[in-house]
Amino acid sequence: MTHDHPARTPRLDTTDLARAAVFAGVIAILGLPGSFSVFGGVPITAQTLGVMLAGAVLGPLVGAVSVGTLLVLVAVGLPLLAGGRGGAGVFVGPTAGYLVGWLVGVVVIGLIVHLGGRRPVWWRTFAGVVIGGVVVVYACGIPIQSLVMRIGVDQALLANLAFVPGDLAKAVVATVVVGALVRGYPRAFRRTWASRAAAPREAVPVR
Numbered sequence: 001m002t003h004d005h006p007a008r009t010p011r012l013d014t015t016d017l018a019r020a021a022v023f024a025g026v027i028a029i030l031g032l033p034g035s036f037s038v039f040g041g042v043p044i045t046a047q048t049l050g051v052m053l054a055g056a057v058l059g060p061l062v063g064a065v066s067v068g069t070l071l072v073l074v075a076v077g078l079p080l081l082a083g084g085r086g087g088a089g090v091f092v093g094p095t096a097g098y099l100v101g102w103l104v105g106v107v108v109i110g111l112i113v114h115l116g117g118r119r120p121v122w123w124r125t126f127a128g129v130v131i132g133g134v135v136v137v138y139a140c141g142i143p144i145q146s147l148v149m150r151i152g153v154d155q156a157l158l159a160n161l162a163f164v165p166g167d168l169a170k171a172v173v174a175t176v177v178v179g180a181l182v183r184g185y186p187r188a189f190r191r192t193w194a195s196r197a198a199a200p201r202e203a204v205p206v207r
């Protein structure tokens with residue numbers, strides 16, 4: 001005899017943590033080419049590509065663990081941000097809002113890309129990385145930048161236009177990479193929290 005088991009609360013296991021650590025490493029490595037400062041101490045950086053990939057591949061929960069881990073390591077002083085920066089000071093500087101935006105953004109990306117627990121399709125991946133990895137990151141970053149630098153939000157917004165072409169290019173690269181992974185290494189997406197949460201309830205034997 002069997003009956004439906006209530007939907008399981010997905011738990012993080014060691015594989016999830018290992019995957020989160022790998023992507024925290026990917027984001028850190030993408031900081032190695034350095035950064036290009038445009039205006040007011042907010043650099044152009046390839047690390048946002050890593051955030052996009054973390055959300056799109058790992059999903060919202062493991063993606064958040066990945067970015068959260070990187071931010072904790074930065075806060076305790078590891079020089080993991082582009083240009084070899086780190087330390088608690090960055091969380092009160094002009095880029096503080098963007099860093100918070102990475103954490104919120106990775107969750108939004110994961111939720112959109114893995115909507116309904118389905119495998120990523122290109123248009124949802126692109127929409128997810130643009131909304132979570134660009135719109136959400138700017139929405140968190142611009143107000144804090146304007147506060148810290150004591151400039152108008154409109155001025156900060158205008159300065160941020162410099163990031164748009166590069167960030168859209170990163171969104172395209174992230175979409176292509178995720179598409180290639182879906183085709184060539186679909187296992188990469190089997191363990192996302194969203195897909196496990198949406199999995200059909202298991203029929204468990206009643207003893």
Ligand SMILES: O=C(O)CCCC[C@@H]1SC[C@@H]2NC(=O)N[C@@H]21
Pocket residue numbers: 042043044045046048081082090095096098099137138163166167
């Ligand atoms: O290194 C830091 O302290 C965080 C950098 C934040 C850079 C922001 S993220 C969105 C936009 N796109 C970029 O390439 N740079 C800015």
